Amino acid sequence: MFHRFSPTRFARDESGAITVDWVVLTAAMVGLGIGATLTVSGGMADLSQDISDEMTTNALLFETDFSASRLTNGGFEDSTRNSAVGWGGVDIEILAAGVYIPGAGSSMVAELDGWIVGETTVLQQGFTVDGPTSTVVSFTAALRSAVAVPNETDGLLVEVIDRDGNALAQMPVIPNSRNFEEYRMPVRFAEAGEYALRMTEIGTNDTLGAIVDDVVIK
Ligand SMILES: [Ca+2]
Numbered sequence: 675m676f677h678r679f680s681p682t683r684f685a686r687d688e689s690g691a692i693t694v695d696w697v698v699l700t701a702a703m704v705g706l707g708i709g710a711t712l713t714v715s716g717g718m719a720d721l722s723q724d725i726s727d728e729m730t731t732n733a734l735l736f737e738t739d740f741s742a743s744r745l746t747n748g749g750f751e752d753s754t755r756n757s758a759v760g761w762g763g764v765d766i767e768i769l770a771a772g773v774y775i776p777g778a779g780s781s782m783v784a785e786l787d788g789w790i791v792g793e794t795t796v797l798q799q800g801f802t803v804d805g806p807t808s809t810v811v812s813f814t815a816a817l818r819s820a821v822a823v824p825n826e827t828d829g830l831l832v833e834v835i836d837r838d839g840n841a842l843a844q845m846p847v848i849p850n851s852r853n854f855e856e857y858r859m860p861v862r863f864a865e866a867g868e869y870a871l872r873m874t875e876i877g878t879n880d881t882l883g884a885i886v887d888d889v890v891i892k
């Protein structure tokens with residue numbers, strides 16, 4: 675509809691005002707968006723640096739840095755077929771990885787379902803903490819070829835316990851891979867003292883289970 679120009683109607687016409695509103699609101703939204711992006715990206719940068727630092731520190735420990743570990747013989751290289759220096763426990767079985775998984779190589783590993791049917795395998799090692807601290811237990815685990823996948827039961831319970839046997843941290847691990855995968859469990863110690871890492875077999879007690887290597891506590 676065409677209206678002849680009328681100063682009165684022009685004064686009442688709000689369509690121009692809506693355009694102005696839209697421009698102002700859009701500008702404000704863009705401004706808010708930029709502000710949010712800057713805030714979030716700043717936070718993301720901080721966080722990714724933290725993650726990067728953490729991964730750099732712990733990746734070294736994972737691979738080779740047993741000297742910085744609180745545990746002895748975390749790689750099980752100093753072992754016989756039923757004992758491992760530094761470790762105690764029940765029905766211990768230590769053999770080369772390749773015995774359990776063809777092609778897995780000669781690194782010695784512990785199987786958390788040892789030689790004897792019906793024995794629950796336990797591997798345990800004590801260590802000292804000299805004050806309140808937070809740290810990480812790290813290790814690798816795989817499933818031996820003789821256990822079919824998908825595996826929903828065979829694995830191990832990893833715990834850090836105090837002198838009274840109370841668990842400070844617990845993590846069940848049910849591996850499903852023939853490749854060693856990395857696992858980590860954070861643990862916080864409220865005070866100095868004697869503690870132990872304990873790994874206990876879980877699942878079908880048939881001598882065939884999960885295998886573990888490169889156990890490190892920072
Ligand atoms: Ca090893």
Ligand SMILES: [Ca+2]
Nearest residue numbers: 878880882883
């Ligand atoms: Ca088993």
